[in-house]
């Protein structure tokens with residue numbers, strides 16, 4: 001299984017969710033996050049301490065999927081989240097060891 005974390009523009013959340021539902025992704029977690037990429041990473045020093053400024057609001061979408069739909073899921077997110085401008089976001093993919101459905105004790109892909 002793969003865990004796909006996508007940092008996207010907040011106003012494109014519905015489009016990304018719809019795109020993922022179309023490829024039968026079973027569940028998802030979303031959260032409001034703040035961050036910066038290459039354009040905004042400057043720091044300010046105040047009384048000897050460095051402060052990171054200019055965090056931009058983004059949404060984080062997390063989905064766990066079987067290996068065989070990883071590429072489809074990544075492409076679905078890219079297509080829905082891309083405007084072509086700086087700040088469109090990023091997708092992080094990691095290998096996930098296990099999933100446990102708490103109610104039943106099912107594990108692995110059966111628990112997705």
Ligand SMILES: Nc1ncnc2c1ncn2[C@@H]1O[C@H](COP(=O)(O)OP(=O)(O)OP(=O)(O)O)[C@@H](O)[C@H]1O
Pocket residue numbers: 007033034035036037038039056058085086087088089090
């Ligand atoms: N290396 C990173 N590690 C963790 N989060 C990141 C990283 N790069 C970007 N992000 C997250 O993704 C959001 C959007 O990043 P962004 O799309 O600006 O990346 P970028 O590398 O600057 O690409 P672009 O040049 O297209 O703007 C950031 O606000 C931050 O939350």
Ligand SMILES: [Mg+2]
Pocket residue numbers: 036037038039040086087088
């Ligand atoms: Mg950027």
